[in-house]
Amino acid sequence: MLGAGASLSRLLRRYPPQFLQKRLLRGGRLRVREALSAQPQGCDVRVQGWVRSVRSQKEVLFLDINDGTSLQNLQVVADPKLESRDLCFGSSVDVQGKLVKSHHRKQNVELQAEDIRVVGSCDSIAFPFKLKERHAADYVRQFPHLRCKTNRFSSLLRIRSEATAAIHSYFQDNGYVHIHTPVISSNDCEGAGELFQVETPSKPSEPGGNSHFFDVPAFLTVSGQLHLEVVAGAFSRVFTFGPTFRAENSQSRRHLAEFYMVEAEISFTESIQDIMQEMENLFKVATAAILSRCHEDVELFHKYVAPGHKDKLDHMLKNKFVIMSYSEAIEVLKKAPEVFSFKPEWGCDLQKEHEKYLVKHCANIPVFVINYPYDLKPFYARDNVDGPQHTVAAVDLLVPEVGELYGGSLREERLHILQSRLDRLGLLDTYQWYLELRQFGTVPHGGFGMGFERYLQCILGVDNIKDVIPFPRFSHSCLL
Numbered sequence: 010m011l012g013a014g015a016s017l018s019r020l021l022r023r024y025p026p027q028f029l030q031k032r033l034l035r036g037g038r039l040r041v042r043e044a045l046s047a048q049p050q051g052c053d054v055r056v057q058g059w060v061r062s063v064r065s066q067k068e069v070l071f072l073d074i075n076d077g078t079s080l081q082n083l084q085v086v087a088d089p090k091l092e093s094r095d096l097c098f099g100s101s102v103d104v105q106g107k108l109v110k111s112h113h114r115k116q117n118v119e120l121q122a123e124d125i126r127v128v129g130s131c132d133s134i135a136f137p138f139k140l141k142e143r144h145a146a147d148y149v150r151q152f153p154h155l156r157c158k159t160n161r162f163s164s165l166l167r168i169r170s171e172a173t174a175a176i177h178s179y180f181q182d183n184g185y186v187h188i189h190t191p192v193i194s195s196n197d198c199e200g201a202g203e204l205f206q207v208e209t210p211s212k213p214s215e216p217g218g219n220s221h222f223f224d225v226p227a228f229l230t231v232s233g234q235l236h237l238e239v240v241a242g243a244f245s246r247v248f249t250f251g252p253t254f255r256a257e258n259s260q261s262r263r264h265l266a267e268f269y270m271v272e273a274e275i276s277f278t279e280s281i282q283d284i285m286q287e288m289e290n291l292f293k294v295a296t297a298a299i300l301s302r303c304h305e306d307v308e309l310f311h312k313y314v315a316p317g318h319k320d321k322l323d324h325m326l327k328n329k330f331v332i333m334s335y336s337e338a339i340e341v342l343k344k345a346p347e348v349f350s351f352k353p354e355w356g357c358d359l360q361k362e363h364e365k366y367l368v369k370h371c372a373n374i375p376v377f378v379i380n381y382p383y384d385l386k387p388f389y390a391r392d393n394v395d396g397p398q399h400t401v402a403a404v405d406l407l408v409p410e411v412g413e414l415y416g417g418s419l420r421e422e423r424l425h426i427l428q429s430r431l432d433r434l435g436l437l438d439t440y441q442w443y444l445e446l447r448q449f450g451t452v453p454h455g456g457f458g459m460g461f462e463r464y465l466q467c468i469l470g471v472d473n474i475k476d477v478i479p480f481p482r483f484s485h486s487c488l489l
């Protein structure tokens with residue numbers, strides 16, 4: 010038997026084929042993905058998974074089984090005597106038999122079953138997904154506890170896993186150190202007041218007592234940036250990739266209350282161009298890795314979920330991203346033939362409709378909008394000290410359909426400027442520790458954050474953010 014966790018590919022690398030042959034001859038347990046790519050023929054194997062289809066013919070019984078390791082199923086061929094009432098779409102099975110060459114042109118191998126044990130039956134009438142039916146995304150979304158059993162969602166989960174690995178690899182390959190920034194924090198980094206407060210339930214022994222667990226009010230983090238900046242005071246390149254929380258009362262297709270953010274901080278940089286270059290590189294390098302590592306899964310999205318999206322993505326990947334100042338963007342919007350619900354004015358936030366128009370105006374190539382009005386961005390953004398139209402060195406990356414994918418900036422590293430801004434905001438005491446970073450070896454630095462779910466939406470063409478995260482949290486959603 011192949012030991013638990015000892016994958017065939019690892020064994021293939023480590024041992025000569027004769028050794029592997031012997032292991033398999035002893036009745037090795039294989040995952041579907043391993044079985045599909047296995048060379049040894051006629052060996053005894055054992056495969057466990059869930060039934061994706063059952064076709065019973067007079068002479069032969071066909072099963073397709075899947076265990077989440079690949080989009081492709083493993084075909085099991087059996088004597089109809091092995092059929093049982095419990096063997097149906099959705100049931101879990103343990104199959105023993107011989108892995109042989111398949112004569113079917115679509116697959117290399119098939120499993121000739123000698124024994125099929127139904128581990129768990131599945132009530133196919135009550136089961137919300139039906140064999141061979143393609144269910145609409147909003148129907149599937151009603152079953153967060155079962156949707157990983159569908160092709161579409163299992164592909165999404167594999168892509169999400171590979172995308173996570175690709176992002177980590179990008180940073181590791183480019184000299185970044187991974188930092189675990191805290192989930193519980195005392196600050197509102199973005200200053201937007203979209204905080205979830207963390208409290209322990211008050212105990213009956215403390216009537217009306219509301220003593221905080223921490224000495225100060227605590228919240229779920231809205232961004233790991235400030236903690237990353239701490240570490241960027243001693244490490245030139247750092248990143249974090251973790252859950253982020255925002256109490257945005259939004260039912261939109263691009264907002265969640267809990268989402269994942271990829272954040273990087275780069276020290277010794279005085280140029281917003283450097284930050285944009287990293288943002289663009291991360292997008293392009295990670296996407297290329299995902300396309301090559303989970304080609305089949307991505308193809309499912311580009312074929313059935315968002316037909317035509319592959320060309321849109323190729324277009325984004327092969328073109329240099331556009332750069333435009335906020336002031337230019339406002340001019341473009343003012344000249345637009347479209348009638349916007351929100352009139353574009355210098356000093357106002359860009360709305361989704363504006364973002365969409367700007368990307369279209371730039372031939373559907375992602376566009377960096379830089380140098381935002383001082384009052385639109387948080388206290389940490391570096392002051393451009395540039396006269397009447399006062400701006401900061403902040404950047405947002407806008408992409409087709411999704412809109413804002415990244416937010417970033419140079420950070421205010423000059424103690425006196427930061428001090429007076431915090432003073433005006435009444436935040437001097439709260440951010441004393443942050444000011445100290447500017448007292449003890451400050452450096453010009455900057456960074457960015459990318460919404461991981463919006464990134465997946467962007468590369469796969471998924472319209473609703475709730476369809477790219479295993480368990481979506483949004484206002485008034487039921488929690489599992």
Ligand code: 4AD
Nearest residue numbers: 232234264265268272414415416417456457458460
């Ligand atoms: O633009 P944001 O608010 O930037 C920051 O939090 C910075 N502190 C990041 C940094 O510089 N280290 O958020 C970054 C990105 C957005 O561009 C968007 O993609 C995503 O996070 N995002 C959300 N994604 C899903 N649901 C929400 N409610 C989101 N809010 C922001």
Ligand code: MG
Nearest residue numbers: 405413415416
């Ligand atoms: Mg933003």
